Each structure stands twice: as structure tokens, then as C-alpha cells.
Amino acid sequence: MNILSYRGPSTPGGVSATLSRVIEQTSEGQNWWFLHGTGLRKRSGKQSKTEDVCQIPFKMIEGHYRYCNDFLWPILHDLPQYAHFDASDKLAYTQLNTSVSWNVLNSFQTGFSERVFVNDYQLALSPKAFREASSARVDLFWHIPWPRRAEAKFVPHLAEIADGILQAGKIGFHTEEYTANFLLFVDRYLTNYKVDFPSSTVLRNDGSNVVVVAHPLGLDAEFWMKKVAEESPICREIDLTQIVKFPFVLSVDRADYTKGVIQRLEGIEQFLCGNPDKIGGVTFIQICQKSRSGLTAFDEYWRECRSLAETINERWKAGSWQPIVWVDVPISPNVLAWLYRRANTMLVTPVRDGLNLTAKEFSLCSEGGVLILSAQTGAWTELSDDVLTLPNLRRETIAEQISYALALPRKTRRERMSRLKKTVLSNSLGHWWKNFGGELDSAGKIIPLSVKVHHSLKKEKWFAR
Known part of the structure; x- marks a missing residue:
């Protein structure tokens, strides 16, 4: 199998880490292109x-990077106010997709049945090249949301992306909502395709079908259990035992406007305003690094986050205590496991997030912690029964849920976390790979998914109290 992704081994991000573990656990014969x-x-x-x-021209690399992050990223996360379109960047995006595709095509062996597994939006046009120039079986997994709506001026660009991924034989999303959003978009704007909502398939003009499935990415439980056994508080030159005060509320993400870092900080301050008895008694650990340096929207967001955190610390500090401890250096899974195990509460606040693996990692590593989770994360659809839900990111809502989490009895905490663990373990990384990666059963058929998608979404659950 040929696996394609934007990032490769040992790079930040859930996709690359996931693919690394998949390849380690599967048979020989995988080629990972990145x-x-x-x-x-x-x-x-x-x-x-x-x-x-091969080498790719720097100008093409840079233009592709900007088109992905300055334009596609905000639109696909329903945050078009951050989108900046540049025609030359779009050209670079198209050229890079073509270059990668043709290099992979040139490696195919004559007479051999090839398979290609494309990952994410950075290489969305590549399935079209594979379908036009070969008989390879192509599957694609989309690791971020598909937007609920699209402004008219953005529709042609999204339609081009949708047409590209519709050249795959199977398309996967994390949630039923993203699947429904995609099918509705195709039905409305791509008139040369016919959508069958009950079966979640799309019919092409040539009579062939594209299957669109919802199956959230699972975790490698064995990997995280090993990290719990090897846990360590030493983060590079930082000894967390010297800066982490107990109890603490943990957040782990990047300084990205999709992650709701500003809203979280505002909620923390609201909590301090309403709970003066907690001043000096609880710390908020922010594991948060800068994201996409050099792009204006992300650089400005980083500065805004740090400035607000510093303001809150200055306003609420008491003696040697300050409410927010910010760690902005990369930390290892061993250190993350140490933090997950000891956190009283995990606070996850995205405005929009394809999945959020940290919520699942916390659920595996913690014994009696509480997970506060935004309903705008893909992981919420799996975990909602046993988390404290944020139906919105108003500061009052976040503050209320922090207060509620800290007051939960130990027995209730452990019962919730026990159920969360079972939920996370029921959809392992291996389970996701077998269902989406195309493992064959003894009859030579793809193992079917148990998840059904319908054009009418389920009624949303909000609070799990």
C-alpha cells in the first residue's frame, strides 16, 4: 500500500503520529510518501x-503551505473571517498535488494491483490524478471537519476540492455530521454527481460509486499504557514538579484560533472572579505552543493569547502562586502521560476541531479526572455521555463547568472515567485501520462499517450531568 500524507515521521501532529503507529503494527509492503x-x-x-x-521548488512549497493554512484551514473550520485567498498560492497547491501524485504513479509496478491511502486536505487533488492515470484503488481519510456552510465566493474553491476527493473509491470522516455536511455540499453544488443519502454513496457520471463513511480515528491504547508506565515530569530542562501546583486543570493544544484558547482564558478568569476561595488553590496548566509561524493570523493569535495570560496572572497572582502556568516547548508522550494522570480536570475548548486526540489520551491515562469538552470537537460525538459538555464557549459557561468539575465527588469522577476508558478502548487505532484502511476478510471483502450515516442528523446532547 502507498500511504500519502503531508507530514512524515517524527513531526508534530496527530496524523503523522497515527500513521507511524499504523505502519509499525501492520505487515511489510507499506510505502509512506510525505x-x-x-x-x-x-x-x-x-x-x-x-x-x-525528488526536490520541490521552494516557491511551490511556500504557496501550497499558505493556501492550506491561510485559506482552506479557516474555511473548512467554518471560520471564514480568517481566510485569505491568493491565486498564486492556489496554483502552487495544484502543482504540488500533481507533482506528488506523478512521483507516486511512476513507482507503480506494471501488472501489479496498487493501493493508495491519501490523508487529509493538503493532498485533496491527488485522487483525481491516480484515477485518471491508473487503475489503483484509492481511499482517502479527511482528518478535519467539512464546513456546515460556505459563502458563495468560496464555493468554487471548495467544489474543486470536493471533486478531487470524489475520485477516491472511499472517503472517510470522523463524524456523521462532517459526512452529512459533505454530502449536502455535493448534492447542492456538484450537479454532475448524484447523492444517495440513505446509503451514503455518491454516483459518478460513469456509473461508479463513491462510498462516504463516518469512522472516528482511534487511539493506540498499548502505546499510551506503556507511556503511563514510563511517565516522567522532566520536560527538556523543565522539571514540572517544581512548577505544577496541585490540584490543576490541564489543557493541551496549539495556539490556533480553532482551539478556542482565548475563550478558555476568559473562562478561567471568570471562574476566578466567581470563586475567590479558589485563588491560590487551583492552577491552570496550558501546554500550548506557537502554531504556523510566519502566517499573520496565527502570529497575531499567539501574541493575543500570551498577552491575555500574562494579564490574568498579573491581576490574580497571590504570593508565589499564579493561576496560569504556560509551557510552550514540545513535550514527550511520557511527560503528557504524567500530566494526564495527575490532572484534576482536562479542559478542551475548541471553536471547531476535527477530532481532538488529547481528549481521548486523557481518558486513557487518567484514573479519576474529569473531562470538560466542547461540543464542537469531533471526539464529543463519541464521549459525550461521560464528559461535562460545553455547548458554547461563553466565559460564564466555561467557568460554571470548571466549578462543577472541581466539586464532583471522587466516586463520581472515577465512575465517569471508567466509562470513558471503555468508550475509548472500544474504538482502537487497530479497529479504525481495519475498518477504514481496507483490511480484507476471508472472503476477500472489505470489513463493513457499523456506522450508518443519514442526511438528518441526530438530535444533539448537551450536558451529561
């Missing part, structure tokens, strides 16, 4: 043999 610096690389098999395939 971008590294200004080049395309291929990693073959479990032996981690990596070769440089």
Missing part, C-alpha cells in the same frame, strides 16, 4: 528505510 523540507520522501516497510524521491 513532504520533508523542500523534498518528497518515501519510507518503506517497518525497517524505516527512507529515501529522497
Whole structure:
């Protein structure tokens, strides 16, 4: 199988970490294609043999990066106010997709049945090249949301992306909502396709079908249990035991406007305003690094986050205590496991998030913690029964749920977390891969998904009290 992704091994991000573990656990014969610096690389098999395939012009790399992050990222997360379109960046996006696709195509062996597994929006146009130039079976997994709505001026650009991924034989999303959003978009704007909502399939003009499925990404439970056993508070040159005060509320994400960091900080301050007895008694640990340096919207958001955190600390500090401890250096899974195990509460506040693996990681590692989770995360659809839900990100709502979490009895906490663990374990990384990655049963058929998608979404649940 040929696996395509934007990032490769040992790079930040849930997609690359997931693919690394998938390849480690599957049979030989996997070729992982990814971008590294200004080049395309291929990693073959479990032996981690990596070769440089070709160099890509720096201008193309930069333009593709901007189109993905300045334009597609905000639109796909229903945050069009951050979108900036540049025609030359779009051209670079198209060119890079073509370059990657043709290099992979050139590696195909004559007479051999090839498979391609494309990951995410950065390579959304590649399935079209594979379908036009080969008989390869192509599947694609979309790791971020598909938007609920699209402004008229953005529709042609999204339609091009949708047409690209519809050249795959199977398309996967994390949730039923994203699947429904995509099918509704295709039904409304791509008139050369016919959508059958009950079966969640799309019919092409040539009579072939595209299957669209909802199956959230699972965790490698064995990996995280091992990290719990190897947990460590030492983060580079930082000893967390010297700066972490107990009890603490933990958040782990990037300084990205989709993550709701500003709203979270405002909610923390509202909590302090309404709970003066907690001043000096609870700390908020923010594991939050800068994201996408060099892009204006992200750089400004980072500065705004840090400025607000500093203002809150200055306003509410008491002696040697300050409410917010900000860690902005990369930390290892061993350190994360140490934090997950000891956090009283995990606070996850995205405005919009494809899944949010940290919520699942916390659920696996914690014994008696409480998970406060935004309803705008893909993970919420799986975990909603046993989390404290944020139906909105108003500061009062966040403050109320923090107060409620800290007051929960120990027995209730452990019962909730026990159920969360079972939920997370029921959809492991291996389960996701077998269902979406296309493992075959003894009859040579794809193992079917148990998740059904319908054009009318389920009524949403809000609070799980």
C-alpha cells in the first residue's frame, strides 16, 4: 500500500503520529510518501528505510503551505473571517498535488494491483490524478471537519476540492455530521454527481460509486499504557514538579484560533472572579505552543493569547502562586502521560476541531479526572455521555463547568472515567485501520462499517450531568 500524507515521521501532529503507529503494527509492503523540507520522501516497510524521491521548488512549497493554512484551514473550520485567498498560492497547491501524485504513479509496478491511502486536505487533488492515470484503488481519510456552510465566493474553491476527493473509491470522516455536511455540499453544488443519502454513496457520471463513511480515528491504547508506565515530569530542562501546583486543570493544544484558547482564558478568569476561595488553590496548566509561524493570523493569535495570560496572572497572582502556568516547548508522550494522570480536570475548548486526540489520551491515562469538552470537537460525538459538555464557549459557561468539575465527588469522577476508558478502548487505532484502511476478510471483502450515516442528523446532547 502507498500511504500519502503531508507530514512524515517524527513531526508534530496527530496524523503523522497515527500513521507511524499504523505502519509499525501492520505487515511489510507499506510505502509512506510525505513532504520533508523542500523534498518528497518515501519510507518503506517497518525497517524505516527512507529515501529522497525528488526536490520541490521552494516557491511551490511556500504557496501550497499558505493556501492550506491561510485559506482552506479557516474555511473548512467554518471560520471564514480568517481566510485569505491568493491565486498564486492556489496554483502552487495544484502543482504540488500533481507533482506528488506523478512521483507516486511512476513507482507503480506494471501488472501489479496498487493501493493508495491519501490523508487529509493538503493532498485533496491527488485522487483525481491516480484515477485518471491508473487503475489503483484509492481511499482517502479527511482528518478535519467539512464546513456546515460556505459563502458563495468560496464555493468554487471548495467544489474543486470536493471533486478531487470524489475520485477516491472511499472517503472517510470522523463524524456523521462532517459526512452529512459533505454530502449536502455535493448534492447542492456538484450537479454532475448524484447523492444517495440513505446509503451514503455518491454516483459518478460513469456509473461508479463513491462510498462516504463516518469512522472516528482511534487511539493506540498499548502505546499510551506503556507511556503511563514510563511517565516522567522532566520536560527538556523543565522539571514540572517544581512548577505544577496541585490540584490543576490541564489543557493541551496549539495556539490556533480553532482551539478556542482565548475563550478558555476568559473562562478561567471568570471562574476566578466567581470563586475567590479558589485563588491560590487551583492552577491552570496550558501546554500550548506557537502554531504556523510566519502566517499573520496565527502570529497575531499567539501574541493575543500570551498577552491575555500574562494579564490574568498579573491581576490574580497571590504570593508565589499564579493561576496560569504556560509551557510552550514540545513535550514527550511520557511527560503528557504524567500530566494526564495527575490532572484534576482536562479542559478542551475548541471553536471547531476535527477530532481532538488529547481528549481521548486523557481518558486513557487518567484514573479519576474529569473531562470538560466542547461540543464542537469531533471526539464529543463519541464521549459525550461521560464528559461535562460545553455547548458554547461563553466565559460564564466555561467557568460554571470548571466549578462543577472541581466539586464532583471522587466516586463520581472515577465512575465517569471508567466509562470513558471503555468508550475509548472500544474504538482502537487497530479497529479504525481495519475498518477504514481496507483490511480484507476471508472472503476477500472489505470489513463493513457499523456506522450508518443519514442526511438528518441526530438530535444533539448537551450536558451529561
